Amino acid sequence: DGLKDQDGKPLHYDKVYTIGEFDLYIPKDENGNYKEYDTALESYGDTTEVMRGLIPSHIVFNGKKGALTGAGALTAKVGETVLFIHSTANRDTRPHLIGGHGDYVWATGKFINKPERNLETWFIPGGTAGAMMYTFKQPGVYAYV
Secondary structure, three states, X not given: OOOEOOOOOEOOOOEEEEEEEEEEOOOEOOXXXXXXXXXXXXXXXXXXXXXXXXXXXXXXXXXXXXXXXHHHOOOOOOOOEEXXXXXXXXXXXXXXXEOOOEEEEEOOOOOOOOOEEEEOEOOEOOXXXXXXXXXXXXXXXXXXX
């Protein structure tokens, strides 16, 4: 039936952006430099050891540094309503749209629930996806962090 507001009325949006948040575990050598391997198989033992520490070496959106900037920037026009879908595999996260807010937020993957309203930051537990809808009110640079 689609997303609905707190009164059960359908919500509409102009575009959707999907953001995946990923933890990377890259081994370092004895001098603190990141190691390089010819194949993924060669890195398996070292990478597994780093992962056991549960502290990622990098946390990135959509698989790489700078994925949401430059040519990968998420764009919208004034007056457009955008649905942001954010997933995270392992760790809890707290997305935020600098310069905006979540007009409607479904933070825990329960999209049949009533949305929360006007959140600056929303909490997404590890292993789930959340969604946030925002209508852009003025021109400018908004940062999704």
